[in-house]
Amino acid sequence: MIAVLALVAGVVLGIVFHPSVPAPLLPYLPIAVVAALDAVFGGVRAKLDGIFDDKQFVVSFISNVLVAALIVYLGDQLGVGGQLSTGVVVVLGVRIFGNVAAIRRHLFRA
Amino acid sequence: MTEDQNQARDLPTAGRRPPHAENPDPGTGDAAPESNSPSAEANRVQSTPSRDEATVPTTRPPFTAPDDEVTAPLARPPAPAPADDRPPAPAPADDRPSAPAPADDRPAGGEPATSPESGRDLDGPTRRIPMSLEPVTVETEAPAPSATGPGAEPVPEAVDPAVPEEEAQAEAAPEAPAAAKAAAPRRLTSAGTLILVLLALFGFTLVVQLRSNDGDQGLATMRQEDLVRILSDLDASDSRLQSQISALETSQRQLSSGVAGRQAALAEAEKRADELGLLAGTLPGRGPGLVITMDKVKASAILNAVQELRGAGGEVLQLGGSNGQSVRIVASSYFVDAEGGGIIADNARLSAPYTLSVIGSPQTMQTALQIPGGVVASVNSNGGSVTMEQQAEVEVTAVRQAKTLQYARPAS
Numbered sequence: 297m298i299a300v301l302a303l304v305a306g307v308v309l310g311i312v313f314h315p316s317v318p319a320p321l322l323p324y325l326p327i328a329v330v331a332a333l334d335a336v337f338g339g340v341r342a343k344l345d346g347i348f349d350d351k352q353f354v355v356s357f358i359s360n361v362l363v364a365a366l367i368v369y370l371g372d373q374l375g376v377g378g379q380l381s382t383g384v385v386v387v388l389g390v391r392i393f394g395n396v397a398a399i400r401r402h403l404f405r406a
Numbered sequence: 407m408t409e410d411q412n413q414a415r416d417l418p419t420a421g422r423r424p425p426h427a428e429n430p431d432p433g434t435g436d437a438a439p440e441s442n443s444p445s446a447e448a449n450r451v452q453s454t455p456s457r458d459e460a461t462v463p464t465t466r467p468p469f470t471a472p473d474d475e476v477t478a479p480l481a482r483p484p485a486p487a488p489a490d491d492r493p494p495a496p497a498p499a500d501d502r503p504s505a506p507a508p509a510d511d512r513p514a515g516g517e518p519a520t521s522p523e524s525g526r527d528l529d530g531p532t533r534r535i536p537m538s539l540e541p542v543t544v545e546t547e548a549p550a551p552s553a554t555g556p557g558a559e560p561v562p563e564a565v566d567p568a569v570p571e572e573e574a575q576a577e578a579a580p581e582a583p584a585a586a587k588a589a590a591p592r593r594l595t596s597a598g599t600l601i602l603v604l605l606a607l608f609g610f611t612l613v614v615q616l617r618s619n620d621g622d623q624g625l626a627t628m629r630q631e632d633l634v635r636i637l638s639d640l641d642a643s644d645s646r647l648q649s650q651i652s653a654l655e656t657s658q659r660q661l662s663s664g665v666a667g668r669q670a671a672l673a674e675a676e677k678r679a680d681e682l683g684l685l686a687g688t689l690p691g692r693g694p695g696l697v698i699t700m701d702k703v704k705a706s707a708i709l710n711a712v713q714e715l716r717g718a719g720g721e722v723l724q725l726g727g728s729n730g731q732s733v734r735i736v737a738s739s740y741f742v743d744a745e746g747g748g749i750i751a752d753n754a755r756l757s758a759p760y761t762l763s764v765i766g767s768p769q770t771m772q773t774a775l776q777i778p779g780g781v782v783a784s785v786n787s788n789g790g791s792v793t794m795e796q797q798a799e800v801e802v803t804a805v806r807q808a809k810t811l812q813y814a815r816p817a818s
Contacts, residue, residue, distance in 0.1 A: 298598075298602060299601060299602060299605050302601075302602035302603070302605040302606040302609075303605045303606065303608065303609040304609065305606050305609070306605065306606035306607060306608060306609025306610035306611075306612075306613070307609040307610070307612065307613050309606070309609075309610050309613075310609065310610040310611070310612070310613025310614050310617070311613055311617075314614075314617055315614060316618065317614060317615070317618045322618075323629060325611065325614070325615050325618075326615055328611065329608070329611055329612050329615050332604075332608045332611070332612075333608075333612075336605070336608060339601075350597035350598060350600075350601060351597055353601055354597060354600050354601060354604065357601075357604050357608075358604070372629065375631065377629055377631075378629060378631075378632070
C-alpha cells in the first residue's frame, strides 16, 4: 500500500516538476523505465507468491535498470543500438507478460 | 556399489523434488521455469546460477542417474536439500543425508566447482533456515562425523551465509511470521524505504519519459546514426527538389518568352490587320485631313480629285452626297454620272453637293488640289465650285464589306 503511495507520489512529482530529460540520457531512459517496470511486476508477483524479498527487489530493480541501460549503451558504441534496444524491450516485454500472467492467475484464478 | 548409490541417490532426489516442485506451484503450474526467474529476480543478478543450477540437477537425476560423474553433482544437492526436506518429514530425512551426503561428497569434493555449487545450494535453503533451525543443526552433525575436507567445506559455508546474511533472514522474516516479527519492522525501514524511493523514482521517471516523448515528437530522442540518415535523406530530397525547381524555372522562362513572342506577334498582326482594314475600307478611320465640298461637278471631276488626293498622300477617303448616302472609296471604287443629275458611286446614288472627306496631310493635299491647272482650277473653269477645309480630326465612318477573293491567293 505504501509502495503504491510512493509510486503515485513519484508520478505526481513528475507531473508537477516536469523536468526535461538531459540529452545524453535520452536513449537510455525508455529502456530503463521498461526494465524497472519488469522489476516492479516481478516484485508484485513475488509478493503474491509470498516470497517477496526486499533485498532481492532492490537489487533486481537497480541491476535490471543498469544492465538494460548498459546493453543499450554498448549497442550504441557498437553501432547496433537500435537493434539491441529493441531486443532488450522484447526480452523485458516477454518477462513482463509472464509476470502479469502469474499475477493474473493469482488474482483471478484463471 | 553403483546400484546402491543409485538407489541412495534416487531416494534423496525423490525426497527432494517435492519441495522444489512445491515452490513454483503456488505461483504458476505451467510457468514453473519462469517462476524461478521473476519470483526471485535478485537471485538472477546476485546468484543466478544458484537457483537455476539447483533446479537443473533436480530435473536431471531421474534421466542421468546411472552416470557416476553426473551423479556426483546430482548427489550434492541432496546434502543441503534435507534442509528443505526435514521440516515436513524429519524422521526419514535423518537417514538419507547421513548415507549419501558424505559418500558422494567425498569423491567430488576435490573439485573446486563443487563446493560453491553446494554453497549456492545452501544459499537457497539458508534463506528459509529461520523456518527450520533444527535441520541446520542436524546437517552440521551429519557432515561432522565424516570429518573430511569436502565434508567440512559445506559446513562453514552453510554457517557463513546464515550468520552474515542477517538481512536475508530479515527478508525471510515476512515469510516466517513467527519468530522474526520482532526484528522485522526495524529491518524493513531500511530496505523498505529504499523500495519506496525506487518506486517513487520509477513513477517519476515514467512520467518524465512519457512527457518528453509527448513533447518533442522524436528528433531530439533519436540516435546519431538515425539523425545522420535523416539528414542525408533530407539532403538528397533537397537536391532533387532544387533540380526540379531549376527545371520548372527554365520551362517557365520558355513559356513566358513564348507568351511574350506570341503577344508581340499578335499585336503586330492586329496592327497590320488594322492598317489593311483601313486600306480595304472595312474599318472606320479618323485623323487629320481635308473636308472638300464640291458642287455642280461631274463624276470625272470627282475621279480627278480622288486621284490627285491619293497622289498627295490621302490614305482614307469617303464620298458623301447631300441625300445622306456616303461611300468609302477604295481601290475598286468607281464613279459614273447618273441620269437626271447626281452620280453613282459603287452602286450608291449620290446627289450634289458632294462632300469628300480624306485623311492625310492637309497642307500637302490642299496644295496638290490648288496647283495651277489642277482639280480646283478645272472645276472652277467648268462652272463648279470647290471649298476645302482643313480639319485636325476628320471622321471617316463609311465602311465596306470585306470581299472574299475568288481567284487570287497569296503567293507565299
